[in-house]
Amino acid sequence: MSVTPQVAIGSADARPQAESTEGTPHRTIPDLPTVLDRDRRAGIERVIELARWIVLIFAAVSVNFPGETSPNRPEVDLLLGIWAIFTLATTIALLTNRLPTRRLQYAMLALDIAIASGLVDLTGGFSSQLGLVFYLVIIASSLRFGLGGSLFCAATIAAIYLGIGFATGGRLDGSTVNLFAERLFLFMVIALISGLISREMVQSRARQLTHTYELEAVAFNELREVDRIKSDFMMLASHELRTPLTKIKAWVSLMQDAGDRLPASARDEGIRELRSESEHLARLTDNLLAIAQLESGEIRLKTTACELDVVIGDTISRFIESADRSRFVVNLLPDASRAMADPERLSLTLACLIDNALKFSPESEQVTISTRRDGPYVLIGVRDQGRRIPEAEADRVFASFYQVESPLLRQRGGFGVGLYLARQLVERMGGRIWIDNTRVRGNTFIIALPGQF
Secondary structure (H helix, E strand, O other), X not given: OOOOOOOOOOOOOOOOEOXXXXXXXXXXXXXXXXXXXXHHHHHHHHHHHHHHHHHHHHHHHHHHXXXXXXXXXXXXXXXXXXXXXXXXXXXXXXXXXXXXXXXXXXXXXXXXXXXXXXHHHHXXXXXXXXXXXXXXXXXXXXXXXXXXXXXXXXXXXXXXXXXXXXHOOOOOOHHHHHHHHHHHHHHHHHHHHHHHHHHHHHHHHHHHXXXXXXXXXXXXXXXXXXXXXXXXXXXXXXXXXXXXXXHHHHHHHHHHHHHHHOOHHHXXXXXXXXXXXXXXXXXXXXXXXXXXXXXXXXXXXXXXXXXXXXXXXXXXXXOOOOOOHHXXXXXXXXXXXXXXXXXXXXXXHHHHHXXXXXXXXXXXXXXXXXXXXXXXXXXXXXXXXXOOOOXXXXXXXXXXXXOOOOOOOOOOOOOOOHHHHHHHHHHHOOOEXXXXXXXXXXXXXXXXXXXXX
């Protein structure tokens, strides 16, 4: 039955490359490892900059507000000012999406250690709490170099700290050894924790970004498929509309040119063809208009108790010009003659099913429309004698623009929206529709609607 290829959502490749299609601008999705690495580096640099500013504020308060034990020396303010200017420059660079290179990171680390060491020297050596805090922040900021880099940075700082401590008057006694051991242990713990936190942050962010990237890749592939379907539909619509218009134009031209010379039998045939093709065009446009109303939410249903014999009779009369009346067999049971539905929309639904049955049944075979009662429901069946729909396709044929045959190779007309429109209308009327293909030959489309008994 009428159908276009469904949008297939496959598994997204880690590095999908967008192909240029008609109506879709060329777009190349960057490599995922590159995106992950840049995102990881940017996240780490942001954390480091935040820590720098927190420590700078703490140092400014500790040094310049009265009541604090830290000495208020101009040299300390000078070092803090240099570090503040340097930190402001790196923050501005980050805000402009400029990440430091590896060499610049090493230079930044060396400058940080130099400034922190100067603060330790100026504020008391082993007794310097301000310098200690700066050292801890520097060790934590070395997480940009990984766990091994953080541990090496901690060991280097510990050696510098020991040297400055002795240079500022420290003595090698039991208390000094214990103090240094405590500080060394603290440095290593901070390095270890910062390295592990960095690793976890990177892995978590990588998982999140990978998932987001895959979703975007799938969405992009969907858009490309939708664009392809749109192009196929435009081509198909042009073909479907051109066929009846060509016949109408040909008959009108013939009748106009021949005038009274045209035999009466030919004139009658032309009128029949004009009416048949006009009805065909009307059905196509009605289907497209109903689809547009459904998708925009503008369709309104007027559900009432309708006489099924009247609705079915009116629907069949639309096809008399394109099919012999004897092709239609109607079996209506007395206890299944009324249903709750919108008569106009139910007629459109039946027209879609009958049109589908006529297209896929041999010209000499009949199309049967029947009704029966099933509990509180009335079942309306439209049975054709065409090729049996496989079980795997029984539900897919109701998809929008889905067609079993290729639009370019198929021999039967249609947009592939009839069955989709039928399902949407029936479900909005409180019913359901399905295919009974248990017979060896043919298919029966069944509509279940609330009955009026």
